[in-house]
Amino acid sequence: MYFVSMEEHNLIFGTRAVIEALEAGKDIEKIFIQKGLSNELYHQLRQALRGQAVPIQIVPPEKLKRITDTLVSPAAKNHQGVVAYLTEITYYNTEELLAAVFEKGRIPLVLLLDRITDVRNFGAIARGAECAGVDFIIIPSRGAAQINGDAIKTSAGALHRLKVCREDNLKTTLEFLKEGGLQIVSCHEKTDNLIYAADFTKPTAIIMGSEENGISNEYIKRSDVEVKIPMIGKIASLNVSVATGIVLFEAVKQRL
Numbered sequence: 001m002y003f004v005s006m007e008e009h010n011l012i013f014g015t016r017a018v019i020e021a022l023e024a025g026k027d028i029e030k031i032f033i034q035k036g037l038s039n040e041l042y043h044q045l046r047q048a049l050r051g052q053a054v055p056i057q058i059v060p061p062e063k064l065k066r067i068t069d070t071l072v073s074p075a076a077k078n079h080q081g082v083v084a085y086l087t088e089i090t091y092y093n094t095e096e097l098l099a100a101v102f103e104k105g106r107i108p109l110v111l112l113l114d115r116i117t118d119v120r121n122f123g124a125i126a127r128g129a130e131c132a133g134v135d136f137i138i139i140p141s142r143g144a145a146q147i148n149g150d151a152i153k154t155s156a157g158a159l160h161r162l163k164v165c166r167e168d169n170l171k172t173t174l175e176f177l178k179e180g181g182l183q184i185v186s187c188h189e190k191t192d193n194l195i196y197a198a199d200f201t202k203p204t205a206i207i208m209g210s211e212e213n214g215i216s217n218e219y220i221k222r223s224d225v226e227v228k229i230p231m232i233g234k235i236a237s238l239n240v241s242v243a244t245g246i247v248l249f250e251a252v253k254q255r256l
Contacts, residue, residue: 010086010148013068013079015041022048027087029146030055034064034081045082053091053141053168088147094165094173097136098180108182109251110205112138114170114215116240119145123154124241125208130158132248138165138173138205174222177205186223187247188214189237195227200251208244211237 010029012018018031019041031049033042035058049056067083101108111134116122122145129137144166145151152159167173174184185198186207207223209215220226229238229246238246 012084015082029085029087031084037081108203115143115210119151120154123151126155127158128245130162136163183224185225191226200254
């Protein structure tokens with residue numbers, strides 16, 4: 001008798017199994033492909049992945065061995081060089097969600113996260129965003145935290161309520177949001193404008209960046225407004241989930 005972990009329930013092993021999951025419309029969080037893999041099934045997998053914002057990592061065999069060694073499923077030992085994680089949530093389409101917000105007569109409030117990689121930070125951000133009435137979150141398909149059980153637990157279930165979009169190209173997404181009438185507000189420390197100067201009563205997309213690298217310059221250049229949180233103490237930075245909460249609830253205060 002053995003027990004199957006929750007992690008194992010969310011794993012798919014083998015090229016054919018991953019292709020079938022994609023064709024069935026399953027949301028996949030990430031795919032690990034063994035370095036040097038090149039066969040007919042591998043090319044079919046790449047074909048199935050075309051047009052899909054699914055992160056792919058090419059990894060050495062040792063990485064796949066570390067993933068599968070602790071698992072009890074026989075399929076795990078016969079992974080054929082391909083292992084995929086199913087998502088814990090459903091991903092949505094940015095264009096469809098924005099259209100739905102306008103159709104409901106709401107003033108959009110969207111949160112775009114640039115390279116937030118810590119799952120607990122992401123979960124805490126999602127919790128604050130749901131409390132603040134954010135319409136949806138946008139994340140990049142690469143360089144973002146994996147939305148796993150830890151993220152959902154930290155979000156206190158908010159990730160089951162708040163819609164998340166995963167996009168291949170955030171530059172294109174920003175341009176789409178601007179064309180849709182949203183102002184892009186980037187929050188970073190290299191500006192003189194405080195968050196109180198921004199008009200959050202307008203349709204707005206707020207960009208928050210990672211603690212290590214902040215917001216990419218290419219996204220800042222596409223912003224309409226740049227703001228920062230005033231700092232009085234000696235510590236020069238806030239945890240990104242705390243900073244996001246401060247900015248979001250300034251928007252809430254203005255909208256109320």
